[in-house]
Amino acid sequence: MRRKITVGFLIWVCFLLQSTVFQGIAFNGIVPNLLIVLTASFGFMRGEKEGLLIGFFCGLLCDIYFGDVIGFYSLVMMYIGFLNGKFSSGFYPEDIKLPLALIVVSDLSYSMICYICMFLLRGRLDFSYFFLHVILPEAVYTTIVTLLLYPCILFVNVRLENREKRGAQKFV
Amino acid sequence: MSPIIKKKGERFTIPGKYLLFILTVLCTVMMLITLSTDIFNKPLNTVVGYVIVPFQKGLSSAGSWLSARSDELVQIRALLEENEALKRQVTELTLENTQLQQGWYELNTLRELYKLDGKYEEYEKIGARIIARDTGNWYHSFTIDKGEDDGLAVDMNVIAGGENGGLVGRIVSVGPNWAKVTSIISDNSNVGGQMLATGDMLIISGDLEMMQNGMIRFSQLLDSAGMVVTGDKIVTSDISDKYLPGILIGYIGEINLDSNKLTKSGSVTPAVDFEHLDEVLVILELKQNVSE
Numbered sequence: 122m123r124r125k126i127t128v129g130f131l132i133w134v135c136f137l138l139q140s141t142v143f144q145g146i147a148f149n150g151i152v153p154n155l156l157i158v159l160t161a162s163f164g165f166m167r168g169e170k171e172g173l174l175i176g177f178f179c180g181l182l183c184d185i186y187f188g189d190v191i192g193f194y195s196l197v198m199m200y201i202g203f204l205n206g207k208f209s210s211g212f213y214p215e216d217i218k219l220p221l222a223l224i225v226v227s228d229l230s231y232s233m234i235c236y237i238c239m240f241l242l243r244g245r246l247d248f249s250y251f252f253l254h255v256i257l258p259e260a261v262y263t264t265i266v267t268l269l270l271y272p273c274i275l276f277v278n279v280r281l282e283n284r285e286k287r288g289a290q291k292f293v
Numbered sequence: 294m295s296p297i298i299k300k301k302g303e304r305f306t307i308p309g310k311y312l313l314f315i316l317t318v319l320c321t322v323m324m325l326i327t328l329s330t331d332i333f334n335k336p337l338n339t340v341v342g343y344v345i346v347p348f349q350k351g352l353s354s355a356g357s358w359l360s361a362r363s364d365e366l367v368q369i370r371a372l373l374e375e376n377e378a379l380k381r382q383v384t385e386l387t388l389e390n391t392q393l394q395q396g397w398y399e400l401n402t403l404r405e406l407y408k409l410d411g412k413y414e415e416y417e418k419i420g421a422r423i424i425a426r427d428t429g430n431w432y433h434s435f436t437i438d439k440g441e442d443d444g445l446a447v448d449m450n451v452i453a454g455g456e457n458g459g460l461v462g463r464i465v466s467v468g469p470n471w472a473k474v475t476s477i478i479s480d481n482s483n484v485g486g487q488m489l490a491t492g493d494m495l496i497i498s499g500d501l502e503m504m505q506n507g508m509i510r511f512s513q514l515l516d517s518a519g520m521v522v523t524g525d526k527i528v529t530s531d532i533s534d535k536y537l538p539g540i541l542i543g544y545i546g547e548i549n550l551d552s553n554k555l556t557k558s559g560s561v562t563p564a565v566d567f568e569h570l571d572e573v574l575v576i577l578e579l580k581q582n583v584s585e
Binding site for chain 1: 324333348430480
């Protein structure tokens with residue numbers, strides 16, 4: 122229960138920050154994608170199921186708020202969370218290389234899917250332009266933000282896990 | 294043991310793969326439903342209105358404070374120089390202004406004579422503040438802090454006031470205390486426009502690619518007389534079914550003849566400065582009511 126509330130709170134904070142404060146400090150109109158960082162991190166820290174659930178709710182929030190149809194972002198984010206969960210066996214809290222790589226790949230593939238579904242299908246064929254001016258800057262900016270945000274997420278998760286372990290021991 | 298029900302302590306859980314499948318189906322169904330109807334909009338928008346919007350109102354002021362600080366740092370030197378130049382200009386303009394004022398009085402009397410009204414003064418408007426912007430980098434939409442409770446409805450036109458006023462976009466979704474606005478520079482937006490001078494019709498579409506240079510696209514301009522030149526004003530047309538007529542959209546940038554040798558297309562500089570937009574005006578009148 123404590124975990125659910127904490128994670129819900131994290132999603133809420135990230136969404137609020139992304140839609141308000143980060144819009145104010147956007148470089149050249151490009152905003153980092155905090156929700157991807159959150160989804161991917163919980164994916165590889167906690168496994169497929171938690172990753173896909175968090176992705177689903179992050180996406181749903183974007184859908185309600187800024188989507189044309191409800192379900193598109195949820196679907197994409199859910200699969201990103203799920204696929205990141207596949208790497209949970211190779212995850213060590215001390216190592217930042219794997220998380221960073223996974224988050225960058227997640228963000229790139231998220232942007233690619235958005236480009237294909239929302240732009241390419243409407244006849245916007247100039248891929249190189251969109252890659253250089255939207256997808257790549259977003260990935261770089263997200264990477265920088267990851268370096269700050271990821272330790273916080275990790276810290277929260279470790280705290281939660283310790284508490285859960287203690288709780289489990291009490292019952293034994 | 295069945296693969297669906299795993300024993301983990303005494304609790305009953307669904308494995309990730311099944312959950313993924315269930316949610317995928319759910320999302321697909323929701324997408325199909327919301328593509329044609331908007332039955333989920335009402336309850337979901339209300340929930341969001343209570344959980345998210347009040348906090349965004351507070352945080353967006355923090356966001357604009359931050360962007361104002363970063364702008365300040367960049368601009369302070371340029372501003373000092375500009376200030377000098379502007380001071381000189383003020384004296385020149387004051388002189389000019391007195392002359393123009395005489396002309397203005399004349400215009401007013403003439404307007405009265407012809408029963409012409411001011412530009413948008415006939416519409417009833419309400420001011421609103423932008424509290425959040427699209428979380429993605431693909432479309433240019435934002436939310437404002439007024440909603441159904443203030444009398445807003447879907448398809449109402451949103452304009453910017455002040456000296457560089459003009460068309461901003463239209464409301465596409467409303468909650469009780471918030472509304473989502475898609476701006477005319479968003480890549481999925483099209484507006485029917487009209488040349489103010491010649492009355493030629495054209496279509497203004499948002500374009501992410503051209504937006505980097507502060508431009509949007511126009512197309513389908515049938516300017517057979519060849520009268521349209523760079524800098525001409527574009528307003529919303531009478532035949533647009535969502536936008537009220539006569540709202541300034543922007544100015545013609547460059548003009549190119551299409552390969553069909555009939556129509557022209559090119560770029561438009563929007564009248565509104567979308568990057569520094571904080572407050573907007575919503576016209577509380579829908580197009581249908583205007584065309585009686």
